[in-house]
Amino acid sequence: MSEIRILPLASLPEVGPGDDLGALIVSALASAELRPETGDIFVVTQKIVSKAEGRLVRLETVEPSAPAREWAQTYGKDARVIEVILREAKRIVRMERGVLIVETKHGFVCANAGVDASNVPEGMVTLLPEDPDQSARRLREELEKAFGIPLAVILSDTFGRPWREGVANVALGVAGLAPLLDYRGQPDTHGHTLQMTVVAAADELAAAAELVMGKTNRVPVALIRGYQYNPAAGSGRDLLRRAENDLFR
């Protein structure tokens, strides 16, 4: 095992609908005098992808339903935001004590369906990208074309977790690497066969990237260098537990 480096890319401008995110990243890399190397993994926050893809909702255009209004009133929330969350949801997992955890149309289980008002202009919220894998693939193609080397892209967002305090960054969309690392069948240090270890490598990469991103800073992109992986098409969907294996529905 060799060293891994996590490099922050801070010099991106404010991203807006229609912006060519790939081109913005390429130019930010140039300003930072940061040249990607073969196999580098770009971790990109969902937020700037959503902004570039126009996944923004102006709250004044939203007419909240009666349930959204009632919930919002009970817990001192904005009914229009609740309405947007409910529209993004395929299934409500928990809706109690002011906490709204849903399964999104993509299959992500998270608070507020990933709808978020932070780091966006007043009166607006962002939605998650419509197809995070496709967003990751598109970005990967653009970056690989710009630099002429194989790269990988992870689209990330911070999710809460049951039983543990605080949010942690996870991978929503993946392009260029297998998100799960399957050790089953391999021998451990005592020669036993490992039985059940599948590591969510893409989630750990996203978590690692968050350490240089922070929340209030303009560091929406991180490069991870030195992580050994086998290139693969990859998909964030591999990280979603199927309903039949889910004990916490």
Place this chain on the structure above:
Amino acid sequence: MSEIRILPLASLPEVGPGDDLGALIVSALASAELRPETGDIFVVTQKIVSKAEGRLVRLETVEPSAPAREWAQTYGKDARVIEVILREAKRIVRMERGVLIVETKHGFVCANAGVDASNVPEGMVTLLPEDPDQSARRLREELEKAFGIPLAVILSDTFGRPWREGVANVALGVAGLAPLLDYRGQPDTHGHTLQMTVVAAADELAAAAELVMGKTNRVPVALIRGYQYNPAAGSGRDLLRRAENDLFR
């Protein structure tokens, strides 16, 4: 934000009960010609701490109870291992379809109470350390004394997560840094006040470290260098959601 480096420490010998883990790490650092720097965070896998602390159970000494035997028979498991898991549990969270998720005496919610047969000699399993914070504190003291600089220590283990496939490394014990990073009240890039963002920094640090650790390799320790944090006593207990806020009991 500056670069973060994750440095693997591979040259540790097999650890056994009574070993001075701090001394082993100091000597492994010397062999690797790796000199800790101020603020470096040592992430250490639970497994070697448990071994050093003698938290090993010889399965031939375990008499399984009737429920353990029944469960083991139904799902093709070792009844003695199930018995050990049930003894480590304060509360059973889920026990179905061959999956046993419990709350440990420490308050961790995880599969099999952290009882593990991988990377240990045949016929034995490891338990989690009795007090992971204390283990982390002790290791930190020893390392700080050896190098004469402030350091931090995280004790880690890989846990499964509801809704997502694969395990990810999390922090069980923490010494020297605040495990949660609280952004509430700080302005975002648009000057709004961030409402609800508390980041589980120690879990993300543990996840980052796992990227150089792997599962079949002898890399039980990683150094994280360059992560900016405010030194604090710290405790892994801060990462445990209290029962009254837990929607998934």
